[in-house]
Amino acid sequence: MIHRRADRNARRASASPLFTPHGTDRAKRRATRRQVAEATAKAHAAATSRPATTAGREMPPPLYPATGRPGPASARGSKLKLPAHRMTTAVAAGAYPFLAEGGLGAEGIYIGRDVHAEASFTFDPFALYGRIEGFTNPNVLLAGVIGQGKSALAKSFALRSVAFGYRVYVPCDPKGEWTPVATALGGTTIALGPGLPGKLNPLDAAPRPASVSAADWAGEIRKRRLLLLGSLARTVLGRELKPMEHTALDVALDTVVTRASATSRTPLLGDxxxxxxxxxxxxxxxxxxxxxxxxxxxxxxxxxxxMVHGDLAGMFDAPSTHTFDPRAPMLSIDLSRLGGGSDDTALVLAMTCASAWMESALADPDGGRRWVVYDEAWRLMRHAGLLERMQAQWKLSRGLGIANLMVIHRLSDLLTAGDAGSRGRALAEGLLADCSTRIIYRQETDQLTAAAGLLGLTSVEMQAVSHLGRGRGLWKVAGRSFIVQHLLHPHEVTLFDTDARMH
Structure with a gap:
């Protein structure tokens, strides 16, 4: 009670003179309200009767009537028309901040238009390495459904990279689509298949680098040949090799190499x-x-x-008919004669041999910067032996100066490498983890969940991927996102056209 009375006394002490305390009687409160009303009316009458002057001068009349400014500039009916105003980009950036990404810089290969920034978009994995935080390797994953232009983007990488002095290797061309590109660049295409004259010996030894001793290089060549033979055997058998089978490969290879050296020739798979x-x-x-x-x-x-007497006879069991030219701007292995069946084993075996043959150039430390394109890579996901070779090349990409480009249709293709926890699934997911750049063209609605899980897409990015048009893709570069419209020169449109027969 004491605290409540003290609080009431404090409010009375701070009240204005017009405040009427509840302790007064009704007559006094009425009188007070009447006085306030009379004073208010008198003040209002005095204000309206006083002339509008400022410092002895009359106020000017209003510029526009009470109904507003007449004419088309009256801002009525949403017809506001203001004069044009020009400003510098520095002022515009301050007036409208945080609208779009700043881009990756102007250094690199021209790709097209950054849709959000309305600016040119360039990309070069070799130029970005070490310059952008989180960009740890030059490898690229490109995914998109059929007909969205992902093959045209891959071929643009190849064609435009040559102007920067880069070389392009395609160890597996299952459709023969890269042959026109190699011809236009002055490169080489080796067509392999039943009845064709081209032959490659996957046991060819790469030239020894000047910095490596002869003994060390001989050990390196032996290791590569054993890896190749093991990959071929696992692919055909569909299982891992047993310990005695590994020993048999070691002994057989050493025996064949010894005999070949005595006769000054290269060992063959047939031997x-x-x-x-x-x-x-x-x-x-x-x-x-x-x-x-x-x-x-x-x-x-x-x-x-x-490999010697079966469906691949005549391709890899004889001395090579082609000599690798490290100065050629492009080299592709045309395996279209093997890619038509439902069984991909022959194609995978041929690609394994072709990639082993190409290692003579990839291992050269003075070979410069190179692209290695794995087109239609979804067909290779079920073969752990080839995935192991690809993973080794992915891991060594920085030391070898190689940018690997893997082209697939759907992100779920990576899940076909095996069940969860299997060796094949781990290898496929490892390839994805070793790609600092992921380019996603339009995906079907039922594939968005798998894409979001593998790439960590946000809800906004998932919605954008499902509505991308032809030639437009979501680029995720070291955690940064861009929507890029790929632009083609008319000559490139003709050269890259994979729908010619449909027209």
Missing amino acids: VAATLNDPDALDSAAGVMSGRLGDAARDLAHALRR
Whole structure:
């Protein structure tokens, strides 16, 4: 009670003179309100009767009537028309901040138009490396449904990169679409297939770099050949090799290399297959640790026999008919004769051999900057042996000066490499993780969830991907996002046209 009374006394002490306390009687309150009303009326009458003057001068009449400014500039009916105003870009940036990305800079290959910034968009993974935070490698993933222009973008990379001194290698062209591009650039195309004269020996030794000793280089060549033979065997057998099978490959390769060196020629796949198919010779070469090695190598012999006498006979079991030219601006391996069937095994085996043959150029430290394009890579996801070779090349891209470009249709193609937790799935997801640049063209609605899960897309980016038009893609470069419209020169449109037969 004491606190409440003190608070009431404080309010009375701070009240204005016109405040009427509740302690007064009704008559006094009425009188007070009447006085306030009379004073207000008197003040209002005095204000209206006083002439409008300022410092002895009369106020000017209003410029416009009470209804507003007449004419088309009256701002009535949403017809406001103001005179044009010009400003510098510095002033405009201050007046309208945070509208669009600043871009990646002007250095690099011209791609097209940044849709949000309305500016030119350039890209060069070699120029961006080390300059942008989070850009840790030059590898690129390109995904998009059929007919959206992803192949045209890949070929633009190749064509326009040559002007910067870069070289382009296509180890697998399953449709033969890169042949016109290689011809236009003055490059080389090697067509492989049944009945064709072209042949490649995947056991060819790469030229030894000047900084590597002969003994070290011989060990490196042996390791590459063993990796190749192991990849071929795993692809055909559809399983991992057993310990004795690894030993059989080692012994057979060493035996073949020794014989070839004595006759001054290059070892062939046919020589390895013949050695594996001779149990007595294999046991004799293995010595005391053979343990019936010839019997354990029976499946290996049948697996490599396909490369010599099966559907790939005549392509990889003879000396190479082409010599690799490291000065050529472009080299493509046309495997269109092998890409028409539903079974991709032959195509994968051919690509494995072709990529092994190309390593002679990729391992050259003085080879300059190069693009390696894996077109239609979705067909390779189910083969762990080839994914392992691709992963090794992805990991060494910075040291070798290589930018790998993987072209697929859907992001869910990466999930076809195997079940969750499998070796194939881990390899496919590892390739994606080693791509600092992801380019996504339009995806079907049922693919958006997989794309968002693999790439970490936001809801705005998912909506944009589902509505992208032809030639327009979402570029995610080291965590930064751009919507880019790819622009083609008329000559490029003719050169890259993959729908000619449809027209």
